[in-house]
Amino acid sequence: MFAAGSYATTDRDSMQYNRPYNLLLGDVRHKTLQELPEHHVKRQRQDKGVNATATMHQSQDPRLFMTVTMVAFSPDGDLMYSAGYDKTVRAFDVRSGIHNVTCTMEAIHKGSVDLIAVSNDGVLATGCQRVDKNSIKVMRCSTSGFEKLCSFSSQKAADRPETKTYPSGLKWGAHSFFKDWLLAGFSSHSTDEERATYGETCVWDVETQQQILVTPNARNVFDVAWNPSPGSASSSFAIGSVAGSGVNRGTRSVVRLYNPRSTRFGITCEFECPALDINDVVWCPHDDNLIAASCTDGKTYIWDARRPDDILHTFAHSTPLLEHWEDQPREVADTGVRFASWGDNRTRFYTGSSDGVVKAWNPYLAAEDAHVRDVATLNSGVMSGAFSPDSCRLLVGEVTGSINILSVGQEDKAIKDAQQFTLKASPVDAAVQPKTTGALDPTFGRAIANDLIQTGQIVLRPLGSLPIRQAVQGPKYNGPVDRSDEAPALRAKASIFQRNELIKSISNAGATPCALPHSDSKPKFTEEETGDSGRSRDRIPGVLRSAHLTGARADQSAGRSLDTGLSRYCTQCGQPARPRISEEEETDTNEALCERCSFSCFRCSGTASITTATSQVVCSACKLTWTAGTLGYELLERESQIIVDPFVRSSGCRPRQAWSASGRSEGVDVNADGTGDVANFLGEVEEHYHSLWMDRPDSPL
Known part of the structure; x- marks a missing residue:
């Protein structure tokens, strides 16, 4: 648990x-x-x-x-x-x-x-x-x-309430001798210039309710830690705090070790740290000579109490996944290493940082060999972590709120392949349920929506397997009704969509699409949020390959236009026609055609048809066929069978292209070696599409 x-x-x-x-x-x-x-x-x-x-x-x-x-x-x-x-x-x-x-x-x-x-x-x-x-x-x-x-x-905090000095660290004594002693650190939430001045370290004997003096006292404490297994020559607790006076250049924080001396605690050792802030101070439970400090600069510093003047190891993580402000250094804007813990033996030390990686280290090896391996790579930064009592499982929390459990013996298993937990939501108490419609102002949007649902004008339906519900017109819907030219086609599309969703719900009868009571917690990204590389504008529009609704064509009136006169509907398929640049622009047949029905051949500029089933362009004049490729439409040069497009069949047109047994289309001029207009045109098409992706800047994604 x-x-x-x-x-x-x-x-x-x-x-x-x-x-x-x-x-x-x-x-x-x-x-x-x-x-x-x-x-x-x-x-x-x-x-x-x-x-x-x-x-x-x-x-x-x-x-x-x-x-x-x-x-x-x-x-x-x-x-x-x-x-x-x-x-x-x-x-x-x-x-x-x-x-x-x-x-x-x-x-x-x-x-x-x-x-x-x-x-x-x-x-x-x-x-x-x-x-x-x-x-x-x-x-x-x-x-x-x-x-x-x-x-x-803290008496110092009470004397200067404007400094906002609050508890920043709180630990009970780990050893049996100090089990009733409470260690606390205080830090100021005032400006950076004042934080080194305020703060305090306090130790109380809870049994006698007496405070034990600590000298010299550490100011603006980041974290505190008791020695889990102190020896006769080792210190009792450690304090991570802002560096005071008398430290070497480049030292901005310190870790101090204290030991009891008659009626007070006195300092026994001090480690100088180059980091601005310390997240956690961790004492090794297997070797009380080793002490670690994880910091906001993305590094963890290890010291050996027997050589306090030098840093034993600096375990560094890479850059954070979330970008910080350019005008601020990383240690100010970033969380850094938020998880640091020793494993089941002294040769394993684990860290997790804002780069989303949990690393394992061996502090008893040389600096170039200390990194053992990357335990896990997550999708967002690490914010917390804890081992199970037997050190067989590691619980890791991410910035996004995700929780991951890493187990011993599953090193080769990726996070994305791990088994998902089932989330059980707590039932909402009736006392905190939203108010009913009667208690709302009738002008509120929520009151209007509730009234539409209660009167049957609007009904709520599940949307397939998605964790959301959709609002659709109910049996008593009385308007407003869209009477524009594109309304019949849109209604036909909506009818087919609803019918497909109904089939899904029937096939999954008895199963709820989602157990989450609130769908708002699910991320919904728009094109503006994710970004658009713009590459799609260099390709043939996808609408040309989409299947058209036969029912929509029957309901459309040929050649109708909106009041603006700039948009009409295709006389062949009923879809929106290509807009006219001016009122004087007319086609040879004075027809309004969509982009699909008026598609021009790549070679002769004549009218070509597009097959929806095969994503091909067929020219009746040149008798050539192009197929959709990676960089655009590519000319077919292999033997193919004629494929009747369902759109062509429904409109009463005959297929416009068949391939001969030789693999070449009839009516195309070719040389003796098989080259000619076809080969030259194919080279021009490839050169055109290559120029598009070569000249376009890299995608922001």
Whole structure:
């Protein structure tokens, strides 16, 4: 069983993109994900911006889902804790499996909760964004709920509330001697010039509720870490913080090691780091001489406490998948290495960065041999990761919200071939269901849509296997009705489309097209969003090879035009005709023809027919046939059988081309060696299409 929390968009200009599934509980054995929707607040109508309109507010989910910052399990695995920006810490009873999960207790805080930590005895500590007092709470779970034991705060943060100094790191002692000791780091959210001045490192003995002095104190702490197996000559905990004074040039952050000395903790060693920010400080559980710091510059630095003056290794990742601002360096705009952990032995160290790659390293080898292999390459950057207790599985979270489970013994299996988990959505409570039509302003678009559905003018139908529903005209539809010239053809096409979708639904009777309750979470990309290389304009239009609707031709009136006089319909097939450049432009037969029916031969410029079944162009004058190729239409020079196009058959025309046994078309001038007009023309066609792709710039895709 595992848990995963995610970021949620909540700013007033983008909250229309707010989505559920911000907290998931997973079952590896049954390949199932269960949604836990408790971390949400009531969506408030905004006073300005795109979300300020009443229609936008009424059409959105009344729940505004909040970011879930951390998740953790109790030592016995019976409870799962979660914290988020809804200022609440929750405990879920998971003893009965993920399908019967219940939220048993809640603890409301005065600020957004960033940190939670669970001790080996099951005591829970939380850190929230509060500067005055009680920014850190210590609680114990009981049958009646959370029982508060004590609370702590930074005195320096309380003295200067304008600096917005909040807890940035929170860890319980890992060794039995320090199991009741709580280590916390504080950092300032003020300007970069002030952040090196504010912040603090604090250690409390929770049993006696006494604070232990730390000297020298580290300012603006990034992360904290206890030594999991301290020896007699090793340090007790490590602090990653901003570099102070007295460091060498090029040092912007430091990792300090501390050890108890009578009534205080004193520094024993300091590692200088060239990175601007540190994400995580990780102590090796198999060798307490090795300490790692993963940073926002896409690198992880390894030190050996026995040689503190030099960096033992620098494990670097490649460029991030998401482009950052050009005027900002990578370590400012990028997340860098967000996952760093030791494996089941000291020779395996794993990192995951914004380049979407999880790498395995061996810090006991030389620098050129330290990289073991790339464990996985994902579609987006790595944001988090965690090993199972037996180190047989690795859970990796991506920037896009995807969750991946990597297992031992499946190194040759690609991520795209992995088995998908089934997502189980939580039922929506009736108390938070959207309001009914009666409670809406009748001018709202949602109220109008509900009225059309209730009166039978509009009905909702599934759209094949797609996770969306379509709104179509119902049995009581009373207008408006499109009476333009192209309306009959469009209705015929729509009728065929609906009939095909009905056949699909009948063949899949009893099966729902999609189990997701909200289809808005599915990505829908338009041509403008994905980009267009423009190469399609150099090819024969695809509409020339598309099959025409025979039913639409019967309903079309020949030669009708719109009121503008610039568009007419083909007198042969009923499709939109080629627009006239001017009113004086007329054809020899004074007919309106579409691009298909007026297609010109490549050789003699006469009228040629196009076969939809074979994608061929046949000229009756030259008796030549071209077929669609990679770079355009290519002249056929091999023996072929006559193929009757269904469009030609339906219109009463006879086939215009047949190939002789020699493979050459009759009526074409050729030389004795088989060359002539045909060969020369074929060369001109190839030269033309080669010039198109050679002169066109590269596609943005």
